[in-house]
Amino acid sequence: MGRLMTVATCSLNQWALDWEGNLKRIKESIVLAKEQGATLRVGPELEVTGYGCLDHFLENDVYLHSFQMLRAILEDRTLDGIIIDLGMPIIHRNNRFNCxxxxxxxxxxxxxxxxxxxxxxxxxxxxxxxxxLRPQHIEAYYLPEMIAEVVGVRTVPIGDAVISSLDTCIGCETCEELFTPRSPHNDMGLNGVEIFTNSSGSHHALRKLDTRISLILEATRKNGGIYLYANQQGCDGDRLYYDGCAMVIVNGEIVAQGSQFSLNDVEVVTAVVDIEEVRSYRFAPARGLQSLTSPAYERIEVDFALSSSKGDFDPDVVLNRSQSLRVHAPEEEIALGPAAWLWDYLRRSKASGFLIPLSGGIDSCSTATLVFSMCRMVMDALKSGNEVVKTDVARVASWGQEDWSPKTPQELCNRLLVTVYMGMATQSSQETRDRAQHLAEAIGSYHIDMNIDDAYKAERDLLTQATGFTPKFKVYGGSNAENLALQNIQARIRMVTAYYYAQMICTVRERPGGGSLLVLGSGNVDECLRGYLTKYDCSSADINPIGSISKVDLKRFIHWATAKFDLPILQEFLDATPTAELEPITSDYVQSDEADMGMTYHELSIFGRLRKERKLGPYGMFERLLHDWRDQYTPREVADKVKRFHHFYAINRHKMTTMTPAYHAEEYSPDDNRFDLRPFLYPPFFESWSFKKIDERVEQIEKKKEKTGSK
Structure with a gap:
């Protein structure tokens, strides 16, 4: 047995600008780390302010209040006896730094x-x-008076240095630095740093954890070392969900791992590690030779030891050994990430619950199922004794009944979720109406079944009264313009109705104090990408948990939830043909989403990834798909599909400027408001140079085939 020490990292559910709440969670994490014997505690990036302050970081108030929180930590003697690695913004020589x-x-x-x-x-x-931008450089930082009078000095070192304790050496790395080619941990490790801390504000995206884990493991696999990864967890006020998963890694192996999705406000992960294992791991001559030419770090000497003894055997101390990585399948990620985000948004917004316009289609079904998943997570947290969740449930769902506590997710869902089916006599099928009703019964939501025919006819007839013209659907001989306008009336009436009900249902249900519900949107990422939605229809809502999830992944989630949540009704949604039901149903016509769009949802997903993740324009996308789809389509068919996609993407791009804030999940999200910054007024693509080049390429290929006689 070598020299043992207990180290701690954590996931905190911080909230942007929640000064006292953030401070409370930080202090709690330090106390918990100490209780578990830790002598080093690492917290998330910018944990004092919350990571998502955005342009508030330009305000001096943020820096003033950060120092006030820092002073509260420095003055608290119960936090002594442990090295605290804390994240906050700091102004130095009139420049703002993430520190x-x-x-x-x-x-x-x-x-x-x-x-x-x-x-x-x-x-x-x-x-x-x-x-x-000055690696290995440090200088004096002049402390504000409120801090100087507490710590008893006027200046402290600021810069790229490391901490040298009596028994080891500690270096810091912050989030993005892990992802860069010249990560600081390489030079620090060669210079003798044995413990690396990484404080992150890393958001969840489907299948992203694998990338993060591989980089963390590689950080110590080559060079050895103990790596402490901390991350924020939860919704801190924006579209992102920070997915925790605090970890301790030793020499390329995971020895402790926290949850990725949790309703815990504070989660501390500790591990007992042996610093001698790092020293043994680093005996390779090649590493030693490189270390002699690596940059030197200034060491801040500290009269403190992380290890509690000089190697004496303690039967109560158990060394953490390698364990398997816990990774959720994408279906589980969808079930847990947006659900936890919804809970954070609900409890922090002080709203009374959610309302979903439930159409009987798979998108609104997915949104409702995510709320049910949220209720399941809340019930699990209650059973585990989570006092914060218990308090939040009492405030949001007890309706003034002091002894009330939900016994099932359905019982909780009935208090928190209202679903409304807004049908039309000639457009809505009995099948979709029944599916919506049966799903509501299965998850326990308070369900309303209604028709909007009267409101639709009143709006439609305004034009007739003013102009004498009566528009008709296409199936009755109307033009495309008439057909589209009549569909949009229905869609927009549903949005207005949803908000009206959201404001009044709490009063109708005689909830004490009334209250208002948050309207949830149900447009998926592929429909946003294609623009296959009505501007200011039910895609307009307060928040949208599926707005950045593809139709393909939503189907996988619903298939998974059918068995996992014991909801057999979900299979009916999977078997149904996707339809907006905005046109009349006749004996030989039923509206179909994919037929309307001229492309499948699977193809849309491919277009989205090539456009955003692969960074391909129309011509580059065509060249790529010539190879990928060579066994499915002719070059001309590929060209037609690519041009059709970009044409509709361009003419509908303006819709994304007003889209409901959505949980970020897919890395090809077209979210214009922050993630995907592009114009919303495009020149006509069918007249564009890139389309002409595609057409020329198709003609070249076809002429070559004619000449060679190939198929």
Whole structure:
């Protein structure tokens, strides 16, 4: 047995600008770490403020209040005896930095600014901060008076340095730095750093955890070391869900792992590690030779030991050994991530519950099933004794009944979810109406079945009264313009009705104090990408848990939930043909989504990934699909599909500027408001240079085939 020490990392459910709440969770995590014997505690990135403050990071108030929270931590003597790695923003020489503040016994050891900032996709860190572009450089930081009078010094070191304790050496890495080619842990490890801390604000996306894990494992697999990964968890006020999964890794092997999706506000992960195992792991001569030429870090000497003894055997201390990685399947990720995000949004918004326009189709079915999944998670948290969840449930769902507590997810769902089927006499089938009713019964939602014919006819007849013209559906001889306008009336009436009901149902149900419900949207990412939705229809809502999830993944989720949640009714949604039911049903015509769009949902998913993730324009996409679809379609058919997609993408792009804020899940989301920044007024693609080049390429291929006689 070598030199043992207990280290702690954590996932905190922080909330942007929730100063006192964030401080409370930080202190609780430190206390829990100490109770478990830890002498080093690592927290998430920007945990004092919450990661998602966005442009608030440009306000001086944020930096003032951050120091006030820091002072509260420095003054609290119950937090002594452990090195605290804390995340907060700091202004130094009129520049804003994303920093780690390392603390011990009420003293600041080091302020370590982030070297490489996240500045793509959902992240805009260089809008608020600047990177510390001076590796291995430190200088004096002049403390604000409120901090200087507590710590007893005027300046502390700021910069890229490491902490040298009596028994080991600690270096910091922050989120994006792990993902960069020249990650700091490489040089730090060669320079003798044995413990690496990584404080992150990393969001959930489907299948993303595998990438993160592989990078963390690789960080110590080559060079050895103990790696502590901390992350925020939950919805901190924006579209993102931070998915926790705090971990401790030793020499490329996981020895402790926290939850990825949880309703816990504070989760501390500890591990007993042996620092001598790191030293043994690093005996390779090649590493030793490289270490001699690696950059040198200034070491901040600390009269403190992380290990509790000099190697004496303690039968009560159990060394953590390698364990298997716990990874959720994508179907589970969908079930858990958006559900936890919904719960955070509900409890923090002080709303009274949710309302879903339930159509009988798979999209609104998925949204309702996610609310039911949320109720299942809440029930599990109640059974485990989660006092925070218990308090939130009492406030949101007890309706003034002091002794009320839900016994089943359905009972909770009945208090939190209202579903409304808004049908039309000639457009809505009995099958969709029945499916909606049966799903509501299965999950326990408070369900309303109604028709909107009167409102639809009143709106339609306004045009007739004013102009004498009566529009008709296409199946009755009307034009495309008439057909589309009549469909849009229905869709927009449903949006207005949903908000009316959301404001009044609590009063109707005689809920004490009334209240208002949050309207949930049900447009999936592929429909947003194609623009296959009506602007300001039921895609317009307060929040949308499926707005960044593909139809393909939603079907996989519903198939999984059918058995996992014991909801056999869900199979009927999988078997049904996707339809908006906005046109009259006749003996020989039923509206079909895929027929309307001219492409399948699977093809839309492919177009989305090539456009966003592979960064391909129309011509590049055509060239790629010539190979990928060579056994399915002719070159001309591929060209037609690519041009059709880009044509409708372009003319409907404006819709994304008003889309409901959606849980971020797919990396090809067309979310215009932050993730996918592109124009919303495009030149006509059918007249574009790229389309002409596609047509020329098709003609070349066809002429070549004619000449060679190939098929």
């Amino acid at each position: 780690r503040v390392l603390i011990l016994n009420g003293k600041i050891l080091l302020i370590r600014p982030k070297l490489y900032l996240a500045n793509d996709g959902n992240y805009r860190e260089m809008r608020y901060f600047i990177p510390w």
